[in-house]
């Protein structure tokens with residue numbers, strides 16, 4: 001019995017070997033400056049076909065991206081990421097994922113996001129109770145899924161900055177329906193900060209939104225925050241910069257995590273996968289068209305200190321399929 005089991009593992013390892021070799025060969029081609037279309041004969045299985053598809057997509061070679069996605073889906077019909085990538089690479093590409101936000105809204109209301117958002121709202125609520133703010137600013141509040149459950153009936157005044165008009169309408173309507181004093185701005189935080197040099201808040205917060213601000217604009221936003229709020233609560237993923245996302249180890253792990261992520265959705269898997277998960281995760285491989293620019297929690301805390309917050313603490317909030325989410329609290 002033990003022998004039979006060991007034999008099965010050996011067979012699997014033998015089958016995996018050409019896969020690993022072809023993923024490594026494609027990565028070497030990438031490092032050596034090859035074009036992805038020159039590497040198609042290296043594909044031996046779904047992993048290498050997906051690696052080539054993702055690389056081709058990142059450099060704008062849509063034909064090779066689509067052909068390789070089709071190949072991956074043929075080689076392993078059970079791969080949901082491959083099936084979705086076939087559809088994604090056949091289409092016109094994604095627009096802003098928050099401009100037509102049905103996919104984003106379904107995404108945050110399903111799968112692992114249910115527990116993640118419960119933990120996020122609870123962290124915000126705890127911070128509100130600890131600091132008893134009279135004025136709160138929420139940056140990039142989306143449709144309020146994290147913000148609204150954090151507010152008690154005797155909530156303080158809430159200001160909201162959110163560039164997606166559609167998402168902002170949801171938040172504004174919910175605040176109005178609950179009778180919570182509020183003001184909303186349909187703006188990016190960059191434009192809002194420029195337009196409001198004098199306003200002050202007791203507590204500012206931002207959940208999964210400051211990753212949308214490009215890295216070179218971030219220090220100025222964090223400095224503006226340090227000058228305009230006593231306390232700042234940030235919830236973000238701990239996502240260290242990946243120097244080479246096509247490298248075999250990281251890419252293999254990426255495939256495993258994204259497969260798990262898309263499978264957390266059932267009837268709305270295509271909506272969520274095509275409209276949110278794929279455009280966001282594929283952005284990891286390109287320097288243009290990125291919807292977000294994640295970084296490690298260590299970098300967030302260092303940048304908050306450099307911006308002028310004297311005390312910055314962080315703790316892990318929730319282990320999520322993409323990366324663990326952390327709550328960071330900064331104050332003077």
Ligand SMILES: C[S@@+](CC[C@H](N)C(=O)[O-])C[C@H]1O[C@@H](n2cnc3c(N)ncnc32)[C@H](O)[C@@H]1O
Nearest residue numbers: 098140141142145146164188189207208209212
């Ligand atoms: C992942 S969603 C998070 C939304 C909400 N905070 C939540 O936790 O559900 C990112 C949000 O950031 C917003 N956003 C994108 N760029 C922004 C910017 N430059 N300034 C402020 N918000 C931004 C998006 O419109 C979107 O609502």
